[in-house]
Amino acid sequence: MAATTASFLSRRLVHCRMVPNNNNRTSVFTVGNFAVTNTNSLLVPHDTPSSSTCRSHYTYTGPGRFDPTTSGSNNNHSHRFQTWKERGFTVGIGGPVGSGKTALVLALIKRLADTSSGNKNLPPLGVVTNDIFTQEDAQFLHKNQTVLDKKFIKAVETGGCPHAAIREDVSANLTACEDLTKLLLLNSNDTAKIPLILCESGGDNLAANFSRELADLTLYVIDVAGGDKVPRKGGPGITQSDLLVINKIDLAEAVGADLDVMRRDADTMRKAHGTTTTTTSEHEHGAATSGPTVFASVRNGIALDEIQQFILDQYEKAVN
Ligand SMILES: Nc1nc2c(ncn2[C@@H]2O[C@H](COP(=O)(O)OP(=O)(O)OP(=O)(O)O)[C@@H](O)[C@H]2O)c(=O)[nH]1
């Protein structure tokens, strides 16, 4: 879908009011020819004078549940309006301020854009960063690596709540991803290879999560320095992201964070749709019914292999 259409659609969305949906049903409403699906709320048009003047955001009545059938490459990309050649496979990387999103993106660039190893199978890589009032993260990435040309790293300045740009009105990010895809295909020797785009959201609170209209795969990065209670506080990124990354485990001892507690709570919060309460024994045996969580120290290169492999596996499954 053209960015203008996305923008139009999003603008129409903000003139609707979300109604709590306690059953967690999927609701669909139509704008023109487009069906808009929202799994957390029902949408109704504004109908009172008091509400018609204010913009409205998605209202979450709960953090939602991890659903393996709609996750990553399994979701059949039902919210996509574009082909892979109009917009490459898009990986949304979200999480609170300072959790290590840019550090992770930098590490992934160094691995995925490095052709010196002779690996010709890697997809063409592009990066979109989001900051509120600056282009800080894109500039940081320009400066701190040499394997990816600066023109493939684009900055979006959201000018407002970062979650709005990845959730309610994703048009600026869609446009940046589309432009990058065009550029990557133009510069690629193998135009059959679908571009891979890493889209880092601006640091935000626990209510932020990527719209499936924008991200084909979502990673949510939190860190141990925020305290070991963060996973159980939930939020859609923690519960529904395709991969939860708990970063900075090198600091766990210094801040008194218990990683076992974080594992237990992450597994509980990411318990898959339709499964029953997690038991202690399930935790001890890796809680196979929960969405995946990795413990990382991006600074020390811990779990980067796992994260990279996860992204590449999901990319391959989705585009091939
Ligand atoms: N000790 C430690 N520090 C880390 C690790 N990963 C990132 N950092 C540091 O944490 C700080 C914030 O990292 P960023 O990557 O900028 O975090 P961010 O999530 O992109 O931040 P915003 O974009 O501002 O939301 C930086 O000083 C990083 O060097 C880690 O694994 N361990």
Ligand SMILES: [Mg+2]
């Ligand atoms: Mg950042």
